[in-house]
Amino acid sequence: MDLRLDGISVGAIVRDLSLRVPAGRIVGLVGPNGSGKTTALRCVYRALRPTTGTVWLGDADLTAMRPRRSARHVAALTQESHDIPDFTVAELVALGRAPHGDGRSTKDGEACAAAMAEADVAHLADRHVNGLSGGERQRVLLARALAQEPEVLVLDEPTNHLDLRHQIALLSLLRNGKRTVLLVLHDLNLAAAACDRVAVLRDGALVASGTPAEVLTTELVREVFGVEAVVVAHPVTGGPHLLYSLEGDPS
Numbered sequence: 693m694d695l696r697l698d699g700i701s702v703g704a705i706v707r708d709l710s711l712r713v714p715a716g717r718i719v720g721l722v723g724p725n726g727s728g729k730t731t732a733l734r735c736v737y738r739a740l741r742p743t744t745g746t747v748w749l750g751d752a753d754l755t756a757m758r759p760r761r762s763a764r765h766v767a768a769l770t771q772e773s774h775d776i777p778d779f780t781v782a783e784l785v786a787l788g789r790a791p792h793g794d795g796r797s798t799k800d801g802e803a804c805a806a807a808m809a810e811a812d813v814a815h816l817a818d819r820h821v822n823g824l825s826g827g828e829r830q831r832v833l834l835a836r837a838l839a840q841e842p843e844v845l846v847l848d849e850p851t852n853h854l855d856l857r858h859q860i861a862l863l864s865l866l867r868n869g870k871r872t873v874l875l876v877l878h879d880l881n882l883a884a885a886a887c888d889r890v891a892v893l894r895d896g897a898l899v900a901s902g903t904p905a906e907v908l909t910t911e912l913v914r915e916v917f918g919v920e921a922v923v924v925a926h927p928v929t930g931g932p933h934l935l936y937s938l939e940g941d942p943s
């Protein structure tokens with residue numbers, strides 16, 4: 693099902709944002725710090741109600757759906773994970789099954805096992821979440837979201853804390869899956885590699901949207917991020933790849 697943000701505003705933080713994520717596609721939301729990316733995402737995973745506008749999942753109004761029902765369709769990996777209870781990894785991942793039932797059926801067990809394998813945390817099953825490293829914890833929260841078996845995944849800077857191998861594994865998992873994905877990324881090269889389309893926010897408003905090659909240009913990066921970037925073709929994939937120098941380096 694398509695996910696559609698239709699004229700979303702949140703005070704002056706997000707302004708009249710319209711964005712479509714076609715079913716099974718990955719759209720990356722990028723933009724400078726404070727441009728409203730997390731706020732826009734929070735409207736999709738229901739942590740925030742937009743002041744105006746609607747979030748549609750197919751032809752259903754997500755903002756009007758009961759939370760338990762919307763959680764059967766949409767799972768989120770957020771930056772709001774500071775107060776998770778000190779469960780074991782297996783217990784925390786099992787919470788992802790809550791929208792579907794009591795979490796005790798064979799199907800629930802299978803979904804959790806598959807999610808933990810996908811997120812590479814099966815070996816941590818009996819560890820307590822509070823004793824994990826930042827990256828391990830991030831992968832456990834991903835496993836919880838995957839255990840929800842959502843059609844739509846919403847992720848806020850999911851590569852945060854992850855080492856290179858796990859960054860690539862996570863984005864490959866999204867690419868190779870069939871889910872509809874909206875994610876915030878800071879790394880424009882990861883966005884170029886992983887996303888079908890990229891949407892750029894500045895001061896709460898959408899300033900560009902299109903394929904990575906259409907959007908991630910030297911001009912856009914200069915105008916929106918104030919950074920000089922050279923855009924080259926990735927030698928393997930042919931997609932856009934941005935090169936930067938530090939200020940003061942010879943040019």
Ligand SMILES: Nc1ncnc2c1ncn2[C@@H]1O[C@H](COP(=O)(O)OP(=O)(O)OP(=O)(O)O)[C@@H](O)[C@H]1O
Binds near residue numbers: 705
């Ligand atoms: N609950 C809130 N009350 C007041 N201001 C808020 C609130 N949440 C966010 N803001 C402000 O709205 C602006 C956008 O915040 P948001 O977190 O959406 O940006 P972002 O693009 O995700 O930023 P970053 O890249 O730094 O994570 C910021 O200036 C922030 O301080």
